[in-house]
Every structure is written in C-alpha cells, then in structure tokens.
Amino acid sequence: MFNAEKFVKNTIxxxxxxxxxxxxxxxxxxxxxxxxxxxVNKAIGKQLIAVHVDTGYMRKxxxxxxxxMMKDMRLNYRFIDxxxxxxxxxxxxEDPEKKRKIIGEKFIRIFEKEAEKEKIEYLIQGTIAxxxxxxxxxxxxxxxxxxxxxxxxxxxxxxxxxPLRDLYKDEVRKLARELKLSISERQPFPGPGLAVRIMGxxxxxxxxxxxxxxxxxxxxxxxxxxxxxMKMPWQYFAVLLPVKTVGVHGDKRAYGDTIAIRSVxxxxxxxxxxxxxxxxxxxxxxxxITNSLGSKVTRIVYDITNKPPGTVEWE
Amino acid sequence: MVKIYVIDNGGQWTHRExxxxxxxxxxxxxxxxxxxxxxxxxxxxxxxxxSGGSPRIGLESALxxxxxxxxxxxxxxxxxxxxxxxxxxHFGGCAEPSKIPEFGKIELTLLVEDxxxxxxxxxxSIVWESHNDEVVGLPKGFKKIAESENCKIQAxxxxxxxxxxxxxxxxxxxxxxxxxxxxxxxxxxxx
Numbered sequence: 001m002f003n004a005e006k007f008v009k010n011t012i013x014x015x016x017x018x019x020x021x022x023x024x025x026x027x028x029x030x031x032x033x034x035x036x037x038x039x040v041n042k043a044i045g046k047q048l049i050a051v052h053v054d055t056g057y058m059r060k061x062x063x064x065x066x067x068x069m070m071k072d073m074r075l076n077y078r079f080i081d082x083x084x085x086x087x088x089x090x091x092x093x094e095d096p097e098k099k100r101k102i103i104g105e106k107f108i109r110i111f112e113k114e115a116e117k118e119k120i121e122y123l124i125q126g127t128i129a130x131x132x133x134x135x136x137x138x139x140x141x142x143x144x145x146x147x148x149x150x151x152x153x154x155x156x157x158x159x160x161x162x163p164l165r166d167l168y169k170d171e172v173r174k175l176a177r178e179l180k181l182s183i184s185e186r187q188p189f190p191g192p193g194l195a196v197r198i199m200g201x202x203x204x205x206x207x208x209x210x211x212x213x214x215x216x217x218x219x220x221x222x223x224x225x226x227x228x229x230m231k232m233p234w235q236y237f238a239v240l241l242p243v244k245t246v247g248v249h250g251d252k253r254a255y256g257d258t259i260a261i262r263s264v265x266x267x268x269x270x271x272x273x274x275x276x277x278x279x280x281x282x283x284x285x286x287x288x289i290t291n292s293l294g295s296k297v298t299r300i301v302y303d304i305t306n307k308p309p310g311t312v313e314w315e
Numbered sequence: 316m317v318k319i320y321v322i323d324n325g326g327q328w329t330h331r332e333x334x335x336x337x338x339x340x341x342x343x344x345x346x347x348x349x350x351x352x353x354x355x356x357x358x359x360x361x362x363x364x365x366s367g368g369s370p371r372i373g374l375e376s377a378l379x380x381x382x383x384x385x386x387x388x389x390x391x392x393x394x395x396x397x398x399x400x401x402x403x404x405h406f407g408g409c410a411e412p413s414k415i416p417e418f419g420k421i422e423l424t425l426l427v428e429d430x431x432x433x434x435x436x437x438x439x440s441i442v443w444e445s446h447n448d449e450v451v452g453l454p455k456g457f458k459k460i461a462e463s464e465n466c467k468i469q470a471x472x473x474x475x476x477x478x479x480x481x482x483x484x485x486x487x488x489x490x491x492x493x494x495x496x497x498x499x500x501x502x503x504x505x506x
Contacts, residue, residue, distance in 0.1 A: 001338050001340075002338065129330050133329075139368070140325045140368075140369075266488070270328060271443055271488055273420075306419045306420060307419070308418040308443075309418035
C-alpha cells in the first residue's frame, strides 16, 4: 500500500540530490501543485520560486486566494496576471484540443520568460499519472492533452522535475494530509480552467457566465454537504453549452444559453460515476442559476454519464 | 515477494494495473510491449499481465512481443482486454469488432463455479468495460468462464495451463471484485 510518510522522506532526499540551483514551480493552488511545492520547498527552501499565472479562466476569487496561500506557505512567489493575453490567444478557437495546446504552450512561454529573467534551471510540475496517461504517447491514444504535458516544447531549456508522476489523486491527498496542507480535500480543477467548460469560443463574456454558474454549483453543493443532505462529490461544476433554447421570463420570450451541471464520484479520476444528487438540491441550483443569470440562460440540464464512456470535463 | 510484470500495450489503465499490483505488495514494473522476452525475464518473474490498448490492436497487429511471451512463458499469464483478445487469436481462437461495444458498468455472470481466478467472486457482479472488440471463438484447450448480456466471452481460461483472459477490467475501482481477482491471480503466480 502507498506509504505517504515514506514517500515524503524519500522524495525530499531525491530532490535535494537532483536539484542543484534555482527551481520554479508552476503553482495553480490545486492539490497536486501545492503538495509538490511543499515537498520541493522542504528540499531546497528559498531556491524555489512559485509562479502563479492568472489565465483569466480561474474560478471566482481563485487567483487572489492562491496568492494568499502562497504567502501563508511562506513561498518565494511571483504572481502573473496574463488574462488579457489568454483571452486574445483563444479569441477564435473552438476546437477543445487546440484550446488545451494553446493554453499549455502559453504557460511554458511565461515560465521560460521568468526563468530567463531569474536564471532558473529547473521547472517543477505537479503532473500526476492521469495527466500523462490521457495526454497520449508512442503507445497510447490522446484522450485529451493535459496542459502540463501537451504544451511542453521538445527543446525546453529548463530541466523538468515531476515528483508525483506515478501517483493518482487519492495518493496525492494522502501526501497533502501528511504535510498538513489545508487544500488536501480540494476538488480537482483542470489546468486550462474555465476555458474547457465553455463549449465553443471562450470569450470574456461567456467566461463570466460560467464563472458565476460554477460558483453557484460549488456553493449550493457545499451547503448541502454541510447540512448532511448529501456527501461531498469528487468534482462538481457547470458547463456552458453552445445551444440556445426558448424560455419564458415574466410573460416575455427569452432565447438564451444552456448550462449543464456535472458532478461525479471517483477515487482516481480513471473511472467515475455520476453523482446521485437529491432532486431538491439540483432544483435549487437550477433556480438560482437561471434567476442570477437572467435572460442569458434559459435552460439547465444534468449530466448522467459515467467515465467511461464520458470523461469528467466536457472538453 | 512475488514478481509480476505488466506489459504495456498502450491501455488507459495499464498504469492502474501496476498500481493495483503494487498496492497488493507485489514487486512490479511496466515494460513496453517491444521489450524482448529475454530482457523481461532475465532476473526471473512469477507472472505476467498483458494490458489493453486501442481499438483493433488485439485483432490486427502483432502486439509487440506478446506472441513471444505467450509461446515461451512457463509462468501464469493474465491478458486483459486487447491482451485477452490477442491471447485468443494467438492460440487459434477468433476475435472481432464487437456488434455492441461496452463502455463502463455492466453485469458479469460466472458460468463456472470453481475457477481459481474467480475464487470468492459471486455468480453475478458489477464489472467495468471499455472495449470495441471481443473474443467470439475460443482457442483450442480454453473454456469459457464468464459472460455478459452483450459479450459472450467475458472471461476464458486454459483447461490445464495458467493462462487467463478477461474482457472486462479488474484494475479499475468500480469493478466490484476487481481486487479479489488480482489477489487470486497473485496466489496463482505464487504457486
């Protein structure tokens, strides 16, 4: 069985051996990158610089909270707001694989620029097993290109260090608990962020819509869990569909977008079942989203697909 | 410590097979299917698992060195999905594209009560699938062990050699008795 205590001890020793110079960690604030940062920080201390990029596709208040967390963890950090750059790069892009590749490449370009400025030789990433498995290789089909795998250039100057490569999320959570990190139970969030929760063009306007819808889904589900009405799902969010439907809003015709609610149960993200959320909670989420987003959204649907055949995120 | 290696045919769940073995205290490694038999077995090995892979590879391609492994092994082999289809084909059986592919949850029915790979597994249980192809004709010397509504050969075993094939995936969390099947295979390898 996976032994978190032993893994922490061995990995810190290995990292001390391996990293000779300044290193940078791509820090999203999720479980994987935070665990990775804590491990490397223990190994090389102030030689580590955490870099957080606000892509504009983060959840409500997320990047500000991540900044606070980097402070609390006493990390040597840089905060980069690149939202305008990302919105411009994705302006006309509809294809999900193109979106993922553009976002992944952009991350690397930003990291390389920082590395050059600060003479950093190592790039640390919190890549875990499903990331490289689903990204494909010589033997495997690409299911989806994960931002931390698919965007890596062949001739990258920095040396890549990925201490969590062979682990799954449940094992990384064990490490987070071992390291006493507050984010140990946080739900997964994809690297490309809300951009892959908007089917079609991920414009700033559509991003605001889905940001609010995701916020409502998270808040309502967390409230229900707190009240003991359901158990905490593995992952829960909203997806904006490029499908318009007719509604009636106060005796007036409305013609707005469709939002899908997705919530799944899993252990390791390699297989999932859809969550059997009580109807009253789904209804509450549906009413709150349509009331908050006005005529822009006229229909809410619930996704009842397992993985396989589906995946967790829609793109 | 029992030593069981995983041969990677490019499946999404190959690494999950490695993890399940490791969690059950098996000494395990993943080798790409291009690795020669001599190199895999040079320090001794107690069993081998042939992983799944993309559609049609169990039907058409040589599947790396899997043929050599099946011919030369004097230890137990468990083929999963494409590994199972290839095993059937290699020994003279028949595998084809499925009329009704299965993805995710299905009900498995055991047809044989005393197979050692299914010890402790009830007659009906939930297993998870992800296949476009399947075995439709058994190779000589093999018997059918389990079926589902849409796939008649979900599990097969050789009548007197430790060779097993599974169409479903015992390595994923959602397969109810997956870990039990792995434990049984480990026990077979320990003999």
